[in-house]
Amino acid sequence: VHATALRGVRVHQLPAFRDARGTLTCGQVNSPLPFAPLRYFVIANVPADAVRGRHAHRRCHQFVTCVSGSCTLTVDDGLSRDAIALHDSTTGVHLEPRVWTTIENCSPDAVILVLCSDAYQVEDYITDYAELQRLTDGT
Amino acid sequence: VHATALRGVRVHQLPAFRDARGTLTCGQVNSPLPFAPLRYFVIANVPADAVRGRHAHRRCHQFVTCVSGSCTLTVDDGLSRDAIALHDSTTGVHLEPRVWTTIENCSPDAVILVLCSDAYQVEDYITDYAELQRLTDGT
Secondary structure, three states: OEEOOOOOEEEEEOOEEEEOOEEEEEEEEOEEEOOOOOEEEEEEOOOOOOOEEEEEEOOOOEEEEEEEOOEEEEEEOOOOEEEEEEOOOOEEEEEOOOOEEEEEOOOOOOEEEEEEOOOOOHHHEEOOHHHHHHHHHOO | OEEOOOOOEEEEEOOEEEEOOEEEEEEEEOEEEOOOOOEEEEEEOOOOOOOEEEEEEOOOOEEEEEEEOOEEEEEEOOOOEEEEEEOOOOEEEEEOOOOEEEEEOOOOOOEEEEEEOOOOOHHHEEOOHHHHHHHHHOO
């Protein structure tokens, strides 16, 4: 586990098995996946100048890995900001709730897998950065 | 849900959201993911002539989707066999236990995501096709 300077952001190294049949990367609950996902989503075909994300979650944990190509994951806990280069399925980033996240600089072949601790709920999204800052001040 | 001719194999269509920022495909428990995964793995860099899988599981359910490129998923319940072409993250295949599975014909950019209902257990693997046939006869 590699901790970043930010509260609630941890970079995990996932095991990879490489042989003549290709590469297999895996994660399972507690090793190092910090939750059993109830939801997943896959992002692809992102134009080079597009920015995705730009929100935080109130309760949902996420685990982000770039399974093809590369992108930049920017994380912001309301106090400070960090940019994590993702270019390998062996890197998984655990985002606790209340981390403002953007995905950008996607390569043409970038495919991003996000595992989520909770089912989709629109009320769980924090889409106003000022609100995240107010919530952060209160902790 | 598209049922194949085989016991224990169901092909699901996943929702996709496409806009100027790219494509997002998602699945969550019961919609249509049939279980909360305790494990996931990602396969990539598979040579065109390589064959992966070639086993079944005793208890573990799997949900297979090809999130980049294309491949052929061959499924066999011990009685009959079917080949499913995967080339889109919007197709997810639910494999119940006791389905012999192979992955082949991978394109150079193929990335295959597999969500598993159970944690890894070596005893859960059926690696002898004759054993699968014996188990199938018994049901």
